[in-house]
Amino acid sequence: MKLEKIDFFSPPIVVVAILAFLIMGYIGSFNYRFEDPLNPEVILTILFSCLIFAVGTIAIKYKIQIEDVKEIDFLSENILLILVSIALVLQILNLVLIGGIPLFNSVLKSNATTNIWRIAYPLFLIMINILLAKYYDKKYLLLVVLGALIFGLNGYRTSVLGILGSTFITIYYLDKISKKLGIIFVAVIAIVIMAIGYIASQSIATQHWTLNPLELVFYRAAFTLEVFEKIIPLGASTHGHVLSLIFSSGSPRTFIGEHVLHYTVCLTSTLFGPVYLDFGLIGLTIQMLVMGIFLELIYKLKKGIGVGIYSIIVTHTLIWIETGPTDIMIWFLYLLGLILIAINFNYIWFLYLLGLILIAINFNYIKLNKN
Structure with a gap:
């Protein structure tokens, strides 16, 4: 094959x-x-x-x-961009209300998954993938990177992996990514995930890795x-x-x-x-x-x-x-x-x-x- x-x-x-x-x-x-x-x-x-x-x-x-998949057509490009932006603003607000960056503080990390985050993360995840699937544009990849950075400050690898992994698979199926760029993207995901896990582990005061x-x-x-x-x-x-x-x-x-x-x-x-x-x-x-x-x-x-x-x-x-x-x-x-x-x-x-x-x-x- x-x-x-x-x-x-x-x-x-x-x-x-x-x-x-x-x-x-x-x-x-x-x-x-x-x-x-x-x-x-x-x-x-x-x-x-x-x-x-x-x-x-x-x-x-x-x-x-x-043979015939029903297309769901009710979200315009502008609405999707607004919803993505709202999700990012909510997560920034979440960090402000927490009082710091959980990635560097294990105490803050334990309180980082607030109700605001529970709304912001799935909203961003869903809307950014639908935006790419329906209205793909290279400039929207900047929103992906921005989202991964902002949500990554919570200190949880799974959020970053969820954003980067899902959007990568979306553009893979849209045939918008070359093999070379794909390899680079996967390598970046692996490095970022390891880095977040390592930084978060070092911030735990009661553990010494x-x-x-x-x-x-x-x-x-x-x-x-x-x-x-x-x-x-x-x-x-x-x-x-x-x-x-x-x-x-x-x-x-x-x-x-x-x-x-x-x-x-x-x-x-x-x-x-x-x-x-x-x-x-x-x-x-x-x-x-x-x-x-x-x-x-x-x-x-x-x-x-x-x-x-x-x-x-x-x-x-x-x-x-x-x-x-x-x-x-x-x-x-x-x-x-x-x-x-x-x-x-x-x-x-x-x-x-x-x-x-x-x-x-x-x-x-x-x-x-x-x-």
Whole structure:
């Protein structure tokens, strides 16, 4: 197969990224503070998850063919530019109200994800990708860089990766980027992400890191997979509580830290950890199958603003490989994909089903709190 014919960002990229993360974590578990390499059960569980995800994508790929994607045409170029600008202003206001730059202060970083940020980040992410998908112009790439810088001051790598990664995939599918520029762009993303992670780690007063930026990447992968290793014996022990916290005002990552390590710490637990802790192997199987089906459906709808929506969703799915699907704000981005599917397939019952699921989750959360 010729290199030019390979679609590098089709749904199978998730499997490739999972395997790469697993390899990095396995290497990291040997080289740093871990006494033993990853348990074979962790490796087999992750390989099983990749297989189930692939089954989902293949089933949809050959069973459903879409010839005419419905174009959604209600956002003008000026409106999109205004909304992008509003998002940037909101994030600047957020930094002012916080009282400093969280990237250089771990205390400020812990309070950086305010309600203003929760509005500003998804607004910018969605509108900049739709703007590029519908009205591509090279000058709009300056807005991408500006957004990455402003949101990067929060000190979270995922925000920067979400912006740079999704916009890169958007312009990739618009065929507006050469191979040379693409390689440079990917290299810049990697360097920026490592730099933010390293700077943020050095700003934590209670920790003293001796690892360089590249070593820190392998260490983080190993540590996150070690957390998943500790989750496996506890499979299905929380009975949906993590899921209920995602769709409420709780902190699922902190709860996972308390439940798994027995002290208060905010943990990333891989794409597989939260669902495994809640529902065990059965839950993990369902999650990976649904994700495979869902991503393949959105991939088939990547036309017009669908390009931007697919880019956002696949980027954050890749981010979830480390962090885990524990952010309600990112699930909102998945909702955009669900709406796109409903419009194109006339499956309006998808939306009703989603509503019922959210009601059930919140009812379960209230019930757990009463008990």
